[in-house]
Amino acid sequence: MLVQKDSGEIKAMASGIDIDSDQYKKTTYSNDTRTNSGYSHSITDEEVQIQIVVESIENEIKQVPSSPAKYAIYRVLKPLREVKPEAYTPRLVSIGPFHHFSKHLRPMEAHKLRLLKYFLDQRSHTTLPDCVREMRKIENEARQYYSEVITLKKDEFVRMLVIDGCFLLELIIGWEDRRQDLDEPIFNEIWMPQIIRDLLLLENQLPFFVLKNLYMLYRKDDDSIYRLTETFLRDFLPQSSFIIHKGSIPQRFCNWVESIFHSSPSESKKDRREFLVNKSLSSDVLGSPSELKIDSGESPDTSPFFRLKPQIPQGGASHLLDYVRYLLVSDESKVGDNKQPQRIYCATELKKATVKFAKSNTTLFSDITFKEGVLRIPAIHIDDLTESLLRNLIALEQSHRYDAKYVTAYAVFMDDLINSPEDVKLLQDEEILENLINLEDLAALFHKILIEVTQPNELCFSHIYCELDSYYNNPWHKLLAKVHQHMGSLKSKYFKNTWSFISFIAATALLGLTIAQTVASFMNSH
Incomplete structure (x- = not known):
């Protein structure tokens, strides 16, 4: 007995409708089936299964971004995440699809809706339907920014873009005029640093053009969103240029x-x-x-x-973390050559060879120079949130294609300079490090954040390494370094406190006077 099924039912099966394929195990299909050379033949059970798999794969292919070149928002690479998972995981608020369903972040959804309402009621002549309509237009393009298939359905994805996008806009626009509002918990000094920390996680991003499109509904000025965003972010970055x-x-x-x-x-x-x-x-x-x-x-x-005009990356920012990287790195800096000595001396060793340390004129990570014996390094503010930001910037550089991986190179350079708390103290004294954590933790900070990081073949500061190596190995500077080393050994062995050193000086002076008196007496007698 033949059971006839039309093509629509087969497509329903391929689309994921739960139809038990066992009922077709011994069934063939006839009548309006494929025709070859003018006659029809039956479709076998195997061909039905093939059609189901084909259409299932085709549906998945449609959801995959058309080109990896569009990827800008990534999952943190597994080896990096396993070193310190909490550094890449939001604590208070989810932005975008990757952590959208995290239970511990659900309480913030009510606050996001409240800020969305404030944005629409107080700041914009646009309406919620306008925002939804705009996000539906760009929904597919926004999906292309993520490096993996986003399983949210169209309406769910659009809803997320509207709520998260307007929430971010209200944070950015409202920071200056609402930060003194005592009745608003989001903008106070306790919540805001933690929220900013979450907004600058690699896995917690929205495409920046989503913010631009929503902002254009509010105000027809493409550049001002960058000016507002820069002003907003600079209050929370570890330094300012x-x-x-x-x-x-x-x-x-x-x-x-x-x-x-x-x-x-x-x-x-x-x-x-x-x-x-x-x-x-x-x-x-x-x-x-x-x-x-x-x-x-x-x-x-x-x-x-x-810099009174907003800084805008060429081609625009991909997302907030990408824009932060742009603000912290000069796009005009040149990548060094690929020559790197085998050993880089730490800060205290370089000082013994008469290398002087000073802050750079800017605080851009790329602004490291060595000239006339002076090593200039950008000043950085180190607190409990700095590590998270550096880790996520490095994770971004590990995944995204940049001409130069300056944040990674900066971390490598600082790791080479800092081997001990004494190195930290030296850089603190020169105001290069503004440290709000203990010396031991800071001494190990840059080493820890580079665990499992693939370092670039071409270091951005390789010319600085070579110049420092050449300076240190200069015979005169090597001699001075050895003198400093021996003086340090004498001090640690014989002059453990100030009084020991004073006694040594007094004894030396007394011995000198005695010798001088003896010589004078000898000369007088003759």
Whole structure:
């Protein structure tokens, strides 16, 4: 007996509808089946199974990003994640699909909806249907940014884009005017650093163009979203590339403002930075670019001080973490050659060879220089959240294709310089490290974050390594290093405290005077 099934039922089976294939085990299909040379023949059970598998694979292929070149948001590589899983896992808030269903993050969903409502009611003339409509247009393109198949259905994915996107926009736009709102827990100084920490995790990202498209519904200004985002992020980064040069017109203007309000030094420093970054200072107050005192070699347009316009990566940022990397790395820096000596001496050893240490003029990770015996390194603020940021930036460089992996190279360089708490203390004294964790933890920090990291074949600072190696191995500098080493041994062995050293000096002086007196007496007798 033949049982006839039409092609629609076969497609339903291939689409995942649970139909027991056993009922077709001994069944053949006839009538409107395939035709070859004018006659029809039966479809076997094996051909039905093949068709089911084919259509299932084709459905999965449709969900896969069309080209790996579009990948920008990745899962952290398993070897890196296993070293310290908590460094890559959100604690308070999920952004994007990777941690969307994590139970411990569900309480924040209510706050995300509340900020979404505030954004629509208070800041925008657009409506929720407008946001949904816009996100439906770009839904497929947004999926292409993720390095794995996102199983969320279209409506669920669009819902996530709207809620997470508007939540991020309200954080970015509202940071300046709502941070003093005591009734708003999201913007207070306890929650916000932890939220920022989650927003800068590699697995916790939305494509940046999602924010741009939502922002364009709010305000038709493509560049201002970058300016607002930069201002927002700079308050939480381990350093800022915004430098105020001594004696410049803006500096004198800020000093005048400070004298009016009698603010404390710590407050005035923060207020100056916020004032200069957040406001478009007019030339009639600050003077023309030519009046600004710029370090030699820098034009007013490229100076780290004269950055009143938002910094926008070429081609735009892929997501928030990618934009943070751009803010911390100079895109104009050159990759060094591939020559690297076998050994790099630590900071205390280099100092013995008369190498001096100083902070760079900027705090960009790429701004490491060695000239005339002075090693300049960007200053960095180290606290409990810095490790998470560095780990995720390095994880991004491990997965994404960049011309130069500057964050990884910076971590390698600092790991070479720091071997002990004494090295940390030396860099602290030169204000290169601003440390809020204990010395032992910081001494091991850069080594720990490089475990399981594949280091690039071409180090960005290889020319610095070679120059330092050449300087250290100069015969005169090697002699000075040995003298310092022997003096250190004498000090640790014989002069364990100040009084021992004073006694030695006194005894040496007394011995000298005795010898001089003896020589004088001998000369007088003759």
